[in-house]
Amino acid sequence: MITLFAKTKQTTHNWQLRPPPFLIGAALVFWGWQTDLMIWALPMALLLEAPQYIRARWEFSNADLNRVFDLCVIIGIAVAVILYNSESQLQFFFKWIQSMPFFFLPIILAQRYGSRDKMELSVFSWVMRRRPDHPLAKTSFNISWIYFAFCLLGASAVNGELPWFFVGLSALIVLALGAVRSRRLPLPFWFLLVGLAVTGGYFAQRFMHAGQASLEVAIGNWLANASRRHQVNYREVRTAIGQGGRMHLTGKIVLRVQVEPGEQPPALLREATFESYRRGVWQAGDAQFDRVFVDTNDVALVRPGVKPKSAVRIAGYLTNGKGVLAIPSGVTELRDFPALLETNRLGVAQADGGPGFVNYLVRYNPEMFLDSPPTDSDRDPDLVPIRDRATLDKIITELDLSSKSMPDKLKAIAAYFQQNFQYSLDSKPSPRGQSPIVQFLTETHSGHCEHFATAATLLLRRACVPARYAVGYAVPESGRHGNTWYVRERHGHAWVMVYLDDKKRWEEFDPTPPSREFIEESRASALEGISDFGSNLWFQFSKWRWGKTEFTKYIPWFLIPLILYMLWRILSGKRRRQGRDSSPTEKEPIWPGLDSELYLINRHLAAELQRRADEPLREWQQRLVVDPSDRINQIFALHRRLRFDPKGLSPDDRKELKTGVEQWLAIIRNRAGV
């Protein structure tokens, strides 16, 4: 300790490192103004500036400071947890940044009211606390500047009135820089330079603001893509037809589908339906959405009056609370659905304003589809792309489709694809000028679900059967885990919606050969079990987190005992840690004479006069006692005999040691009093 003080005094100048008076207070007020937390900021600022008028100082040891910083970290974590549960994800981070001056208050108070100007780096690093010999552990610095920076950072996290924020920020920074400015330059010149810097900064930040806005959008998109499956665009979908290469889809679990025991889930979960095809792109026509009424019990009646026949529970994630739902065709109502719901004539159901995770019950009738009756574009053979027509017509004549009844047509097409085609995730790029559909039908005879669904839709349309192209997920039998089916990203699928003119209803028709499932499962990663484990943990957490909105309100009540417990751990940590440091195998015995009264004197001395651990008694004695005839030397002699003579002290000598120490203590106290 003593050497440390000496060292810091030698190497640094205090005037350089201590911020000017009232700077921190001003920064706090600025922060309170920007964050609308003035009620808190004003007392905090007063508390921090008060030491200028208070002379008393607290003597904090390094261990005390460690605990204060731990307290800051705990408050920071608690604030993060509360904010995470009460704010949306983006807001959560900014709110947390805003609250930084609040939870770093204990440590800055400890410095302001403490006797020391600086803190060692080891206070802020658990690694250095354990390794006191770390080269940086003894580096000490004034944390006021860091707190100042936190105040500015906290204020900047508010998206408030920009010009005033900039003025305040510039004023504070100019104040701070002015305090430590080099005396080499004349003051007017310095002001000129600062003015230039501020003006330049203003334009630079305006430029950066625009840049940041576009960057945020880009990052938001990227995060949405990276974190969850890419959202389906119900307006148009670009297929991989004709591009060549291999389909890369992961085994990430996207949906969990649960049914009552003994029942089967729907084979297909539809997301979107498309009407017109052109050069590899499927597009939907008019896609006006209608709001579905969701009552207070989170029940969305999609089609009141239609009786549901089956029910299935679907759990999945919604990025930012919105997205297209993958639901069985023929949905009649959604239960436990805490979001807004919209549907359109193509059977697309879109959620908005919901939580990040939904777990809802879908009731549906597989014979009563939501979709509107077919339009001309669904059935007009002349809307099929010209370059595909010849090939399609050839197949129609070959299969003699026009003479067959509707069910037979579908059977014939399915049989045709199953017998002559192969399912494959690898495909060759189509040569320039040739239609990929023609290439698929006449040359390669292999492709994935998009090939089959597109070709079948066009084939049906050419044969005057109304048909649409649908995308979504297949619920595979291989994904079954008890009553729950895991639907993974690679189970994304495309199929055909066929309109049965005679029955006046739509039907799902999957022309892809059944070998698809087997081929896809063979691509599964060997480590899928591990990722599933993590996914399930996250699923359980999400269920808990989003499950009951009431529940999150009670989280602080659970947190308070937890925080109290952690506080108790930290406060009682010292004793525990010491016990751990001395290894249990070499426990220090209690030596005779450790109760010597001389130790009382050591406790009452100033820090630099106390005995160091590596200092022999005699050296300490020589430091303390100048006069060899002093009576204190006798006390030392008695103490030595008490400690190191196996014979010990006689009761009389022991008493003498005690009285001698008491007299000495009295002298010390008198001197201190004087």
Place this chain on the structure above:
Amino acid sequence: MFCPDLKFQTGGKSYAIKQIKESAMTKTLKLEDQMNPENTLDLLPHLPTINDSRLASPAMVNNGVMQPENPSPYEVYQRLSASIESVMRGQKASTRLLIAALASGGHVLLEDFPGTGKTTLAKVLARSIDADFKRVQFTPDLLPSDILGVSVFNQRDQSFSFHRGPIFTNVLLADEINRASPRTQSALLEAMGEAQVSVEGERRELPSLFFVIATQNPIEFRGTYPLPEAQMDRFAMQFDLGYVTLEHEVAVLTAQQKKHPVESVTPCVNMHDVLRLREAVQNIRVSEELKHYVVKLVTATRTAPGVLLGASPRGSIALMKTAQALALFDHHEFVHPEHIHEIVVATLAHRLVLEPQAKFSGATARGVVEEILKQVPVPG
């Protein structure tokens, strides 16, 4: 043919050699004649016979000169210290260490530059005790038999008679010990460790007072064999004399202007006194806590960074025993932590073998021990 004094002539200090040669020869013969193992004191197992004239107190030898008989152990130390300091100017600390080694029954290795007074220190100690002193100059061609002795066939008696080597003495100065081959160096192992030698399968005991002062020159690397660790470990302590202050060196010049002051040193204690001093040192009390402290220091050398081989339990014993001796010299009845502090570098540093990397980076055994002293909390 065996000639015990042959090696003496290789040394550069010829003025002393003749005298040592004469006295050593006669004293060796006397000692041989008078060693009678059956007639020993009960107290001290290897004590020489009572009727040895040199065991009588100096007062008797000097025909009633005012020297009190049977001086107290503390007085023995004071007399020895005064006697040595009268010749060795400005070497108070070294003198204290040397007598501590003598009083605790250890041996001493002096490592210093030529001409700093190593031999003089050994000689003045031997003369002050009125004990037998021999010096062996170690050279590369020195053989173990040159130190221990050899059996010679006597033609007249038609029998072998054993010629004792220079090791059969009280104070042995092994000069430049690192110049001899390891084989010869090892001849001292048994003698220093167990106070006996085995020659030609026969065990021969050394005199009860057997004290080795070995010297080695640190700067001469050419033609030297560094002492093996086992040999180093046998030395209770290693220290250097160092150059004295200008004042003291001038005093040395003045003292030697006419004759060497060693010549005027007369015995101030006898061997019996020294043996009693050793016994008194053994009776100095050591608390359990300080024994723990000693062991903690020694074990710390084994785990210290950069150390290949730490100090042995023999090091702990030497540390405790010499600390006991220092406590007696300070007129204490029990050991203080300061005594351990004072002696720890001298008793432990030479036992450490540093890692080559540590050596290259400038670490020294002495520095390692000093660092350990700072790290292990001292009882207080």
